[in-house]
Amino acid sequence: MTTINDVKIIELPKFLDARGNLSFAENYKQIPFEIKRTYWIYDVPGGEDRGGHAFFENQEVVIALSGAFDVVVDDGVNKKTIRLDRSYYGLYIPQGLWRTMENFSTNSFALEFGSILYREEDYIREYDDFLNQKQDGKI
Numbered sequence: 168m169t170t171i172n173d174v175k176i177i178e179l180p181k182f183l184d185a186r187g188n189l190s191f192a193e194n195y196k197q198i199p200f201e202i203k204r205t206y207w208i209y210d211v212p213g214g215e216d217r218g219g220h221a222f223f224e225n226q227e228v229v230i231a232l233s234g235a236f237d238v239v240v241d242d243g244v245n246k247k248t249i250r251l252d253r254s255y256y257g258l259y260i261p262q263g264l265w266r267t268m269e270n271f272s273t274n275s276f277a278l279e280f281g282s283i284l285y286r287e288e289d290y291i292r293e294y295d296d297f298l299n300q301k302q303d304g305k306i
């Protein structure tokens with residue numbers, strides 16, 4: 168069973184250069200799993216939230232490539248909010264946590280890496296279902 172203590176900030180390498188900076192991430196090095204999927208969130212209107220759900224299996228790393236937003240993680244007992252506002256930090260979120268993305272700044276751009284291919288059955292979209300799964304020790 169995962170808890171919010173399993174959520175980790177990963178500091179990505181950065182090559183600072185007068186021509187512009189560069190960061191990168193590789194499977195099993197900075198990213199603690201093999202990336203199977205990449206998706207990104209952009210053009211978020213002010214006041215909108217994204218990602219109110221949990222996954223049975225999918226692990227993620229989230230990067231604020233541009234702008235800033237809050238990631239709220241919740242294990243059914245405790246919650247914490249992490250603000251991502253640098254393109255050289257990744258947030259590792261294991262499976263089995265409820266997570267929401269909030270307070271997007273203008274022009275923010277969230278990049279996400281996932282450990283499995285998209286599968287709707289991997290989502291838990293109702294908070295009460297999530298709590299039941301957590302209480303039953305299934306996630």
Ligand code: TYD
Nearest residue numbers: 204205206208216217218219220284285286
């Ligand atoms: P969803 O993960 O629910 O968005 P968010 O967590 O940001 O609120 O994804 C929205 C829709 O996009 C979902 O219903 C199906 C589609 N989708 C895919 O087809 N493949 C993907 O990899 C993702 C992340 C979403």
